[in-house]
Amino acid sequence: MNVTLLIPARYGSSRFPGKPLAPINGKPMIQRVYERASLAEGLDNIYVATDDERIRETVEGFGGKVVMTGSEAASGTDRLEEAATNLGLPDDELIINLQGDQPLIDPICIEQLINLFKQQPGQFEMATLGVEILRDNERTDPNNVKLVYDNDHFAIYFSRASIPHGRDVDDYPMHKHLGIYAYTRRFLHTFANLPVGRLESLEKLEQLRALENGYKIKVAIGAFDSPEVDTPADIRKCEQRLAAD
Template structure:
């Protein structure tokens, strides 16, 4: 089974333009994300997908595999779909380009879990540790049923905490996997 990691890296972020190039301890953020994916050792190929010539040039200078994609994609998943039309794989693991704290170990465990469920997609999740963080509208909250399947997701608090929170609330950690056989391209 061929597994390709794609790292969507958009320059034109509305909240932080150029975020993938932000310096973290002397390296651009996108390099840290890429290096962890390479270190995981479970991908046949790791590709940065970007609409930006600046990001593409930086990646090339660093020796990272990079592909220029359309600047009209509304989401990172759309950017990955464009890559999937050009690069064949059975599974595409999407690792968000602004998630430098996802470790190679988490990526290895995540990839190993893909075959455990009969699902078209798998998402890396974590429980919120600080209840205050649940109110942060930039974090995607997940409603997961008892079998571990995603029911829905939202930037709003789900379910709405009418009373004391006596249950775990999960968040998307910034990585998910999609099986190509379930995609349809126009």
């Protein structure tokens, strides 16, 4: 099983224009994501998928590989579908989708997803990660997507709201979704061509498209959090964590 990791990256962002190139302790964020991913075992290739020449030049400047996509991609999934097509990836290729705003991703998280597919071949075609929430403020922060899953670790729902909601208790485990996915090339094509769902439109969460159309998403619970960079203020938080390490 060949494994290709793709990092979708776009320059435009309503909350943080130019985010992939924002410096974190002297390195562009996209470089930190790429270098962290390259530490994971089991990857055959890593590419940044972008439509922006500034990002391409930056990635190639530090020795990374780029696959160019069109500017009309409506979502990260659409960009990955185009990238996989441009790269000529076969149907049985395992694709890891790592968001370009996770400069602190632990390589073990990537390895967990790869191992899921190796240990349970043919049991599912899409998987993702969650982590237990340990900070109280993250339980109610809509930027931290929450997830619930069944006894077989298949996702039931993802939400920006606090789920599950304890009617009579306040202290109970809650899990946060990490922005990393794995799927077969075959399923990525199916997923990208599904119609945008009602719940997806409400929550602005692409993964709900799969659930709404009856597809399963396997969930592994990781030991390492991977905070996303949503605003310029998050850059400072990443720098503080890097300094602490």
